[in-house]
Amino acid sequence: MKKTLFLIMTTMLVGFYGCMENREVSSPAIDNSLTEQEKSAAVMSPEILWKFNRLGSFAVSPDGSKVLYTTTAYDLETEARVTNIYSIASDGGDPVQLTEDGGSSPAWYSNGEKIAFVSGGELWSMNADGSSKMKINGLTNFETFAISPAGDRILFTRRVKLDQTPNEKHGMPEANMRIIDDLMFRHWTYWHDYSYSHLFVASFDGTGVTGEKDLMEGQRFETPTAPFFDEGEITWSPDGSMIAYTSKHLTGKADAVSTNSDIFIHDLTTGNVLNLTAGNMGFDKYPVFSPDGKMIAWQSMEEDGYESDLDRLFIANLETVEKEWLSEGWDYNVESINWSEDGSSITFASPYRGTKQIFSISLASGEISQVSSGKYDFGPVTLSGDRIITGVQSMSMAPEIALIDPASGEMNMITSLNSHIYDNIKMGDTEERYIKTSDNMDLQMWIIYPPGFDPSKKYPALLYCKGGPQGALGQGWSYRWNYQMMAAKGYIVVAPNRRGNSGFGSDWREQISGDYGGLNMQDYLDAIDHMAEEPFVDSERLGAVGASYGGYSVFWLAGVHEGRFKTFISHCGMYNIESWYGSTEELWFPNKDVGGPYWDIPRPAGYNYSPHLNVDKWDTPILIITGEHDYRIPFTQSMEAFTAAQLRGIPSRLLFFHDETHFVTRPQNAVIWQREFFEWLDTYLKE
Numbered sequence: 001m002k003k004t005l006f007l008i009m010t011t012m013l014v015g016f017y018g019c020m021e022n023r024e025v026s027s028p029a030i031d032n033s034l035t036e037q038e039k040s041a042a043v044m045s046p047e048i049l050w051k052f053n054r055l056g057s058f059a060v061s062p063d064g065s066k067v068l069y070t071t072t073a074y075d076l077e078t079e080a081r082v083t084n085i086y087s088i089a090s091d092g093g094d095p096v097q098l099t100e101d102g103g104s105s106p107a108w109y110s111n112g113e114k115i116a117f118v119s120g121g122e123l124w125s126m127n128a129d130g131s132s133k134m135k136i137n138g139l140t141n142f143e144t145f146a147i148s149p150a151g152d153r154i155l156f157t158r159r160v161k162l163d164q165t166p167n168e169k170h171g172m173p174e175a176n177m178r179i180i181d182d183l184m185f186r187h188w189t190y191w192h193d194y195s196y197s198h199l200f201v202a203s204f205d206g207t208g209v210t211g212e213k214d215l216m217e218g219q220r221f222e223t224p225t226a227p228f229f230d231e232g233e234i235t236w237s238p239d240g241s242m243i244a245y246t247s248k249h250l251t252g253k254a255d256a257v258s259t260n261s262d263i264f265i266h267d268l269t270t271g272n273v274l275n276l277t278a279g280n281m282g283f284d285k286y287p288v289f290s291p292d293g294k295m296i297a298w299q300s301m302e303e304d305g306y307e308s309d310l311d312r313l314f315i316a317n318l319e320t321v322e323k324e325w326l327s328e329g330w331d332y333n334v335e336s337i338n339w340s341e342d343g344s345s346i347t348f349a350s351p352y353r354g355t356k357q358i359f360s361i362s363l364a365s366g367e368i369s370q371v372s373s374g375k376y377d378f379g380p381v382t383l384s385g386d387r388i389i390t391g392v393q394s395m396s397m398a399p400e401i402a403l404i405d406p407a408s409g410e411m412n413m414i415t416s417l418n419s420h421i422y423d424n425i426k427m428g429d430t431e432e433r434y435i436k437t438s439d440n441m442d443l444q445m446w447i448i449y450p451p452g453f454d455p456s457k458k459y460p461a462l463l464y465c466k467g468g469p470q471g472a473l474g475q476g477w478s479y480r481w482n483y484q485m486m487a488a489k490g491y492i493v494v495a496p497n498r499r500g501n502s503g504f505g506s507d508w509r510e511q512i513s514g515d516y517g518g519l520n521m522q523d524y525l526d527a528i529d530h531m532a533e534e535p536f537v538d539s540e541r542l543g544a545v546g547a548s549y550g551g552y553s554v555f556w557l558a559g560v561h562e563g564r565f566k567t568f569i570s571h572c573g574m575y576n577i578e579s580w581y582g583s584t585e586e587l588w589f590p591n592k593d594v595g596g597p598y599w600d601i602p603r604p605a606g607y608n609y610s611p612h613l614n615v616d617k618w619d620t621p622i623l624i625i626t627g628e629h630d631y632r633i634p635f636t637q638s639m640e641a642f643t644a645a646q647l648r649g650i651p652s653r654l655l656f657f658h659d660e661t662h663f664v665t666r667p668q669n670a671v672i673w674q675r676e677f678f679e680w681l682d683t684y685l686k687e
Contacts, residue, residue, distance in 0.1 A: 030073045030074070030075045030080065030081075030082055031075075032051040032052070032053065032073050032074075032420070033051070033420060034048065034051065034420065034421065034424050034425075038424070038425075039424045041425075042424065042425050042426050042451075043425055043426055043451050043488035044425055044427075044482070044484050044485045044487075044488040045485075045488070046485070046670070046671045046674035046675060047076060047671065048421060048425065049479055049482060049485065049670075049674070050074050050076045050479075050667050050670070050671065051421060052398050052417075052418050052421060052479070053071040053072070053073055053417040053418055054071060054072045054073075054074075054398070054399075054479075055069060055070070055071060055391065055398070055399040055400065055401070055415070055417060056069070056070035056071065056072060056083060056104065057069070057070055057104070057105060057106070058070075058382075058389075058391070058401055059106055059107055059108055060090065060108075060382050060384045060389050061090075061108050061112040061128075062108060062111055062112040063112055064090055064384035064385050064387065064389075065089065065090055066087055066088065066089060066090060066112075066128070067087070067088050067089075067090050067389060067401060067414060068085060068086070068087055068098075068106040068107075068108070068115065069085070069086055069088070069106075069401060069415065070083050070084065070085050070086070070103070070104050070105075070106065071083070071084065071086065071417055074667050075667075076667050076668065076671065079666060079667050079668060082102055083102060083103065083104045084097060084098075084099045084100065084102065084103055085097075085098045085099045085103040085104070085106045085115075085117055085130075086098060087128070087129075087130070088401075088414060088415060089414075090384065090387070090389060090403060090414065091403060091412070091414070092403070092412065092413065092414050092415075095415070096129075096130065097130075098115070098126065098129075098130035099117070099119065099126075099130070099133075101119065102119050102120065103117045103118070103119045103124070104117065104118050104119070105117055105118045105144075105145070107145075107146065107147060108128075109147040109151045109206075110151050110206065111151075112128060113127065113128055114126070114127060114128065114151075114206065115127070115128060116136070116145070116147055118145075122135055122136070122139075122140070123135070123136040123139045123142070123145060123209075124136060125206065125207075134207065136204075136207065136208060136209060137207060137208035137209070138202075138208045138209035138210055138212075139154070139156065139202070139208075139209040139212075141158055141159075142156040142157065142158050142200075143156070143157045143158060143159070143197065143229065144156060144157045144224070144229070144231040144234070145157075146231070146234065146235070146236060147204060148204070148236050148240035149236055149238055149239070149240050150239075150240045151204065151206070152203065152204060152205070152240070153201060153202065153203060153204055153240060153268075154201070154202055154203075154204040154209055155199060155200065155201050155234065155236065155243055156199075156200050156202070157197050157198065157199055157200070157223065157224065157229075157231075157234070158197070158198060158200055159193070159195040159196065159197055159198070160195055160196055160197075160198045160214065160216075161193075161194055161195040162194070162195065162196055162218070162220055163194035163195070163220075164194070165194055166178060166179045178191075181252075182251070182252030182253060183252050183253045183255070183256040183585070183587070184251070184252055184253075184255045184256050184585060185585075186585060186631045187226050187227040187585050187586075187631060188227040188228075188585075188631055188632055188661070188662065189227065189629055189630075189631065189661040189662065190227070190631075196216075196219070196220055196221065196222045197222040197223060197224065197226075197229055198214050198215070198216040198217075198219070198222070198223070199214075199215045199216055199223050199234065199243070199245055199266075200212050200213060200214055200215065201213055201215060201243065201268065215243070215266055216247075220251055221247050221248065221249050221250075221251070222247065222248070223245045223246060223247040223264075224245075224246060225246055225247065225248050225261055225285070226248075232286055233245060233246035233285055233286060233287075234246070235287055235288060235289060236289075237289045237293045238289055238290075238291060238292065238293040239293050240268075241267065241268055241269055241293075242265055242266060242267050242268060242289075242293075243265070243266045243268065244263060244264070244265045244266075244276075244287035244289065244296060245263070245264055245266070245287070246261055246262070246263060246264075246284065246285045246286070246287070247261065247262060247264055248260065248261040248262070249262065256585060256586065256587040256588070257305065257587050257588050257591060258281075258304055258305060258588060259282055259283050259301065259304060259305055259306065259307050259588050260280075260281050260282065260283075260304050261283050261284055261285060262275050262276070262277045262278060262280075262284050263275075263276040263277045263284045263285075263287045263296075263298050264276065265287075265296070265318070274321070276296070276298075276316060276321070276323075277298075277300065280300060280302065281302070281303070281304035282300065282301035282302050282303050282304055282306065282309055283299070283300070283301040283307065283309075283311075284298055284299070284300045284301075284314075285298065285299050285300075286298055286299045286335070286337060288337045288338070288339060289339075290339045290343045291339055291340075291341055291342070291343055292343055293318070294317065294318055294319065294343075295315055295316065295317055295318060295343065296315065296316050296318060297313060297314065297315045297316075297326070297337050297339065297346055298314055298337070299311050299312070299313065299314075299334055299335060299337065300312045300313075300314045300325075304588075305588040305591055305592050306588075306592050307470075307586075307588060307589060307592075308468075308470030308471065308502070308509065310331070310333065310506050310509075311333035311334050311335060312325055312327055312328070312330075312334060313325075313326045313327035313330075313334040313337065313346065313348060313361065314326065315346075315363070326346070326361060326363065326366065327361060327366075327368070328366070329366075330350075330361075330368055331505045331506050332350040332351065332352055332502070332503065332505070333350055333351055333472075333502055333503075334348045334349075334350060335348060335349050335350070335379065336348055336349040336379045336380045336381040338381055338382060338383040339383070340383060341383070341385065343363070344362065344363055344364065345360050345361060345362050345363060346360070346361050346363070347359070347360045347361075347371065347381060347383055347388065347406075348360075348361070348381070349378055349379040349380075349381050349390075350503075351471075351472035351474055351502045351503035352503050353444065353503055353504060354432060354444050354446060354473065354474055354475075354497055354503060355374070355375060355376060355377060355474050355475050355503075356376070356377035356378055356379055356472065356474050356475070356503075357370055357371070357372045357373065357378060358370075358371040358372040358378050358379075358381055358388060358390065358404065359371060360406065370409075371388065371404065371406050371409055372388075372390075372404055372409055372411065373409055374411070375394055375395070375430065375432070375475055376392050376393065376394050376411075376475050377392070377393050377394065377472075377474045377475040377476055378390045378391065378392050378402075378404075379391055386406065386407075387403060387404070387405065387406070388403070388404040388405075388406055389401065389402075389403055389404075389414070390402055390404060392411070392413075393475060393476060393477045394430075394475040394477065395430050395446065395448060395475050395476075395477065395483050395484065396427040396428075396430060396484060397422075397477065398417070398418055398477045399477060400413055400414070400415045400416065400417060401413075401414040401415045402414055425451075425488075426451035426452065427451060427484050428448050428449045428450050428451045428453065428483075428484060428487035428488070429448075429449045429453065430446055430447065430448050430449075430483075431446070431447040431448075431449070432444065432445075432446060433445055433446075433447055435526065435527065435530045437519075437522065437523055437526045438522050438526055439519065439522075443496055443497065443498065443523055443526060443527060444496070444497045444504070445494060445495060445496035445497060445527050446473075446483075446493075446495040446497075447492065447493070447494060447495075447531070448483040448484065448486070448487045448492070448493040448495070449487060449492055450487045450488065450489075450490050450491065450492065451487065451488060453492075453536075454536075455535070455536045456536070457536060458535075458536060458537065458538040459490065459491065459492045459536055459537060459538060459541075460490070460491050460492070460538055460541035460542070460543070460681075460685040460686065461491060461492040461493070461494055461528070461531055461532070461537050461538075461541070461542050461543075462486055462491045462492070462493050462494065462542075462543050462544070462545055462681070463494050463496075463524060463527065463528045463542065463543070463544040463545070463565075464481075464483070464486075464493055464494065464495040464496075464545060464546065464550070465524065465544060465545065465546030465549075465550035465551075465553035465554055465557075466495070466498075466501065466546065466549070466550050467546065467547050467548030467549045467550045467551075468500060468501070468548070468549045468550075469500040469512050469516070469520070469549040469593065470500050470501065470502055470509055470512065471501065471502055472501060472502045472503050473495060473496075473497050473501050473503075474503065479670070480663070480664060480670060480673065480674070481547060483495065485674065489678050489681070489682075490686070491543075491681070491685070492531070492536075492537060494527055494528060494531050496523055496524060496527035498520040498523035498524055498527070499511045499512050499515075499519050499520040499523055500512030500520050512593070513592055513593045514593065514594070514595050514604075514605060514606050515606075515609075516552070516556070516593070516594075516606060516609040517556050517560075517608070517609030518609070520553075521553065521556060521557065521560065524544075524553065524557065525557075525561070525564070528542060528544075528564060528565075529564070532564075540566070541566060541685045541686075541687075542564055542565050542566060542685075543565055543566060543567045543568065543569070543681055543684070543685050544557050544561070544565050544568050544569075545568070545569040545570075545677075545681075546569075546570065546571070546573070547570075547571035547572055547573070547625075548571070548572055548573065548632075548633065548662065549573075549574075550570075550571070550573070551570040551571045551572050551573020551574070551625075551633070551638075552570075552573040552574040552575075552611065553573070554568045554569065554570035554573060554622075555570055555573050555574070555575050555611035555641060556609065556611045556614070558611070558614075558617075558618050558620060558622060559611060559613075559614025559615065559616075559617040559618060560614060560617070561620070565620055566620065566621070566684050566685055567620060567621045567622070567623075567680065567681065567683075567684035567685060568620060568621070568622040568623070569622070569623045569624075569625070569677060569680060569681070570622065570623070570624050570625070570638070570641070571624075571625040571626070572625065572626055572627065572630055572632075572633045572637075572638065572662055573611075573624075573633065573637065573638070573641070574610075574611070574633055574637055575610075575611050575612055575637045575638070575640050575641040575644075576610055576611075576612040576637065576640055577590070577594060577598075577606070577607055577609070577610040578598045578607060578610065579636070579637070579640070580633065580634075580637055581594070581597060581598055583634045583636065584631070584632060584633065584634070585631055585632070586632070590606075593606065594606035594607065595607075611641070612640065612641075612644070615641075615644045615648070618644070618645060618648060618650055619650065620650065621650065621651035621652065621680075621683075621684050622641075622645055622650060622651075622652050623652070623653050623655070623676070623677070623680040624638045624641055624642045624645070624652065624653070624654050624655070625638070625654075625655040625657075625664075625673065626638035626639070626654070626655070626656055626657070627656075627657045627659075627660030627661050627662065627663070627664065628656065628657065628658045628659070628660070629659070629660065629661045630660075630661050630662040631661075631662075632662050633662065635656065638654065638656075639654070642654040653676075653680065655672075655673065655676055657669055657673075
């Protein structure tokens with residue numbers, strides 16, 4: 001249902017749309033300026049969302065003076081897209097476009113004099129000013145890459161076919177089937193393709209790649225780890241003698257029920273491989289060497305099978321292999337780890353009380369200090385000398401790059417990718433609010449008001465049900481579940497940080513496991529009941545919407561809301577937990593959050609919270625959305641719910657996307673999604 005960290009993150013940045021077909025065209029062919037009609041309307045629309053320049057990766061030059069970044073633009077009519085590379089001074093200024101015919105994954109090398117990048121599936125290089133573009137010879141069929149600090153070697157990943165297909169086994173090339181003997185035969189958005197992502201290293205001289213070597217030869221394991229294959233899971237040591245990487249040495253059923261990934265350190269001089277995290281049974285990911293190469297830091301979860309366990313900051317001395325839980329006592333997740341230049345402290349980001357802030361921890365004392373502030377989500381984070389260069393986004397701003405002074409916390413924007421939009425449309429105000437729940441707990445929620453909000457009027461309101469179920473509800477910007485879009489259509493959006501959400505301590509996050517229909521659902525009802533008492537909210541025009549666990553939440557609320565809501569929208573939600581258990585893939589998730597398989601005796605109590613058990617109480621119009629290639633929550637869940645609603649005579653509609661997954665990413669599909677979403681809401685909530 002989620003990637004513990006990103007889905008996030010990733011739901012917002014352009015990388016999230018990487019599964020789309022890459023129809024690159026030259027950038028002048030894509031016009032993302034607003035029409036006069038859009039300027040006149042002065043509010044967000046589905047079409048405007050596809051005119052945003054979408055920030056991708058960024059990289060800071062070795063001397064900290066420049067930042068490379070990519071943006072992707074889309075053409076709604078043709079669904080063409082182009083990703084190009086830009087350079088900008090790290091203290092801001094006018095950006096310089098370095099590529100015109102497509103370019104991604106920029107990386108500095110040769111002390112900042114050269115840039116390596118990917119174009120057309122091949123590796124290229126250019127000077128720092130974009131001149132002298134040249135294709136690198138000898139490297140083909142790769143997925144990610146990183147040049148060593150000295151610039152003399154390159155690591156890259158490539159899929160290596162190790163398994164026999166049924167066609168090969170039986171000599172039937174036209175057959176179209178699978179022979180399946182074990183679990184994890186498909187994952188999130190793709191079917192296993194009989195190959196594995198392997199790590200290679202080769203010599204690199206700036207013009208070509210030679211002498212490549214598969215460091216995982218013959219192994220049926222992968223790095224980076226499935227299903228997102230995040231290149232941040234692999235890194236060079238400062239002297240280029242070692243490579244640290246994340247891998248999960250499990251397959252089939254063992255892989256399906258365990259989260260046990262480890263950090264491996266490959267010594268290129270001796271060929272020795274050290275499993276640094278052997279014995280820790282949860283996720284270990286994102287290794288980062290200290291500047292002197294004597295230590296390494298990484299993110300670590302303790303509990304096997306719990307993908308949302310506390311993400312801790314660990315460090316190890318590479319000579320003694322002595323490990324330390326550096327962030328012990330810090331009850332918030334750690335991500336985006338960066339060492340200071342002298343190795344005395346580490347800067348990181350944490351979801352924190354409805355935002356994501358930047359913090360610093362001293363290795364000597366363990367003292368943690370907050371660096372950033374404000375209604376923002378910061379990250380990824382890069383240290384450059386005594387400055388922090390970071391991504392930043394909010395409920396009212398798509399991702400940009402900013403500079404932060406660690407001493408004062410002052411933030412200055414480096415980029416302004418979408419001023420052509422912000423100058424012409426109005427955003428609604430956002431408000432942080434705390435209320436008391438029915439059991440006297442403090443519940444934080446964000447309220448997003450329509451542009452030009454008038455408190456003397458009455459507005460319909462939407463309860464936003466977050467996915468996860470764990471993870472952060474912060475200041476993220478989404479290109480589908482966009483709060484400002486909902487507000488622009490005249491709805492007040494209520495987004496509670498109900499139990500299960502991260503950023504409020506482990507007790508709050510962990511409470512939801514095994515209690516899906518319990519306290520977190522009461523949090524939702526408490527939040528909407530509170531807002532319904534406001535004089536500017538029409539209590540007769542309330543809706544509830546959500547995706548993934550949010551879609552499940554909508555299905556559950558449909559059976560227990562007692563007339564509060566006038567309509568529901570559920571995207572890719574679980575409807576029947578028993579049938580979902582038998583059709584999903586990451587089984588560690590229901591084993592932890594539901595309590596195990598439905599045939600266990602005694603039967604896990606989590607199955608009592610299956611929405612299908614309350615379908616006899618459904619009586620409210622509902623829109624249901626699903627994608628045919630969603631393998632986390634297969635489309636049959638949505639079909640079961642739609643069938644039940646239809647047979648019960650409940651006004652209902654099913655949006656079925658044949659070429660989408662757990663997410664809707666194709667431009668025209670996404671616009672139809674938005675149009676149907678608001679047509680449904682307007683039908684049942686507008687006067």
